[in-house]
Amino acid sequence: MDGGVREGLLERRHHQEKGGQSFIKEFRAESKTLWKLSxxxxxxxxxxxxxxxxxxxxxxxxxxxxxxxxxxxxxxxxxxxxxxxxxxxxxxxxxxxxxxxxxxxxxxxxxxxxxxxxxxxxxxxxxxxxxxxxxxxxxxxxxxxxxxxxxxxxxxxxxxxxxxxxxxxxxxxxxxxxxxxxxxxxxxxxxxxxxxxxxxxxxxxxxxxxxxxxxxxxxxxxxxxxxxxxxxxxxxxxxxxxxxxxAFQDLFGFAKLSLASSIMLCLEFWYFMILVVIAGHLENPVVPVDAISICMNIQGWDAMISFGFNAAISVRVSNELGAGNARAAKFSVVVVSITTVFIGVVAMVAILATKDVFPYLFTNSEAVAKETTRLSILLALTALLNGLQPVLSGVAVGAGWQSLVAYINIGCYYIVGFPLGILLGFVFKFGAMGIWGGMIGGVCLQTLILIVITSIRNWDTEAKKAVNRVRKWGGAIADH
Known part of the structure; x- marks a missing residue:
């Protein structure tokens, strides 16, 4: 092999190794920051x-x-x-x-x-x-x-x-x-x-x-x-x-942004609450309602981890965009996504490994325990989605995309997921499994759309928007 070619290959490999080491170093630093917050x-x-x-x-x-x-x-x-x-x-x-x-x-x-x-x-x-x-x-x-x-x-x-x-x-x-x-x-x-x-x-x-x-x-x-x-x-x-x-100035504009935020989060927060209500209309609802309630209890604890990362990524994205650091904001999203997907996989495996055991921590009823075990595959899938979906919502809040995500939530949750759950649960007679499965379909669709939006967004433009937003909302305060 020609000496110049060999040197070129060695130099390229050196740059790749250096780039890989640089990414790992950055990943560790960002991960440390996120864990300190989360x-x-x-x-x-x-x-x-x-x-x-x-x-x-x-x-x-x-x-x-x-x-x-x-x-x-x-x-x-x-x-x-x-x-x-x-x-x-x-x-x-x-x-x-x-x-x-x-x-x-x-x-x-x-x-x-x-x-x-x-x-x-x-x-x-x-x-x-x-x-x-x-x-x-x-x-x-x-x-x-x-x-x-x-x-x-x-x-x-x-x-x-x-x-x-x-x-x-x-x-x-x-x-x-x-x-x-x-x-x-x-x-x-x-x-x-x-x-x-x-x-x-x-x-x-x-x-x-x-x-x-x-x-x-x-x-x-x-x-x-x-x-x-x-x-x-x-x-x-x-x-x-x-x-x-x-505090009493610009209340209308502030209320408008607050309302968009409320609609976005309420549509998410209430979505799985509806699951228990719908299950109450099944034939012989006591067992499925009890089983879903047990699953929702576990899902609630699991969601607390997601809330922590939701808060952390919202802080990181909003702080970095406010400072005009588009690259740092985008990299933070990558790090938190990898971290929370890993946690979601661990939670999913833990639920599936204990599906025959954990129901008895909450009930003495054999029928309820069996139904809970049957639903555990959906609980495991929900735990996996819990890893990424709330984090992407945190990114949306940090970047100020509440109005857009509110429309996405309406479409995915209440036009797709909710009717699909009714269809599978009552029309096709899949019961609690059908209702929950249909509603998970809505969450999957919403998560995919948020992944696409987060990926294709121009983060330099988002940083400029953040700077303009700070200037707009802070004008009266700064003048004062």
Whole structure:
């Protein structure tokens, strides 16, 4: 072989090896950053999810009707409110994240106050959901006894509704500044206190549902108060400059972005809630509903990991786009996608390996356990999708694509997945398997579309849009 050719091949191989080493080095650095963000976010999500789950567990020790009241209020009434509030608050995720990335930290405090105004107004609009809970639950096919008990408990849980309105803007404010550890510590300490006082009031003192409502409301408001003390005391590195009348400016435009965010996330959040409701209309629904409920419980815990990465990638994308770093934002998406797909595969394998065992952790019924085992293949597939789908939604929030994704969700979930589930479950008589399988079809389609959109987007253009967005929304604040 000619010496010049050999040298050329060796040089090319050297560059390839160097490029491969460079990619691995970058991947490790980005992965470390993502885990620093997602670890505390996952812990925070699990702690806050556990507040309602623990109240439900303690209520179950009191009696069947108490368990039903707390679980129905928690999953349906509070679930609807939680989805709406989380969605409305996620507009702040885009704006705060991009403003922080652009170095415009003084905007963050005003954005948070604007979000408080909008979310408190939203909470007032959602009050009828709590006040008229019994007829709403009856409309969805719940029994009269459970509807009355859950409706009574819903009235006691109205303070939690307004806690959501305060908490989500605070979380997005802190999250955009990467202050995840502060939220994790506060949520962890409150969870420990919540566990003790739930046991004391619900079981030891025998206060029942009153004790459950008191501890749950107090725990949520304690999280808010401690977070606010932290913000006011530290000034959040200049992001908090005190209360301002600027919070009441540009509310219409802010509300418009908040509404797009809410529609996008609510369509996702409520999608699998509908699964349990539809299953209740099957013939002999007790066994399939119980089996699906067990699967949804496991899916809920698995989703907490996804929520952590959702928050992390939203922060990374919004910060980098706000700073004009298109390449860094795109690379972060690649790293988090590889990481979460791997976690999804591990979760899928774990579910399939324990499909004959885990149902008995939740039920003594042989029929329910067998049906849960039968549904475990769909649970495993959902866990795999849980790895990537919420992360792509986090990318959408970080980049400010909420309106586009809202339309995609309507098409994939409610025009394709929902009717397909009805068709397979009721017309073709596949029961719970058919309903869930059809709805997974909607999630698969949505995930594929988001992969394509994320892949073909011009990230340099997205960075310019982020800079313009920061300039547009921050103009009045900067002039002030």
């Amino acid at each position: 670890g505390p976010a996952i812990f925070t999500s699990i702690c806050q999810y556990s507040l309602g789950a623990l109240s439900q567990t303690f209520a179950g020790q009191v009696g069947e009707i108490e368990l039903a009241a707390v679980s129905v209020e928690n999953s349906v009434i509070a679930g609807l409110a939680f989805g709406a509030m989380l969605g409305m608050g996620s507009a702040l995720e885009t704006l705060c994240g991009q403003a922080y990335g652009a170095g415009q930290v003084t905007m963050l405090g005003v954005y948070m106050q604007r979000s408080w105004v909008i979310l408190l107004a939203t909470a007032c609009a959602l009050l009828p959901l709590y006040i008229f809970a019994p007829p709403i639950l009856l409309f969805f096919g719940e029994s009269a006894e459970i509807s009355r008990a859950a409706g009574k408990f819903a009235l006691w849980m109205i303070p939690q509704l307004f806690a959501y309105a305060m908490n989500f803007p605070i979380q997005k404010f802190l999250q955009s500044q990467r202050k995840m550890m502060a939220m994790a510590w506060i949520s962890g300490i409150v969870l420990v206190l919540h566990t003790f006082f739930s046991w004391l009031l619900i079981l030891k003192l025998g206060w029942g549902l009153v004790g459950a409502a008191l501890t749950l409301n107090t725990s949520w408001w304690l999280i808010i108060v401690v977070q606010l003390i932290y913000i006011f005391y530290t000034k959040s590195d200049g992001a908090w400059g005190g209360f301002s009348w600027l």
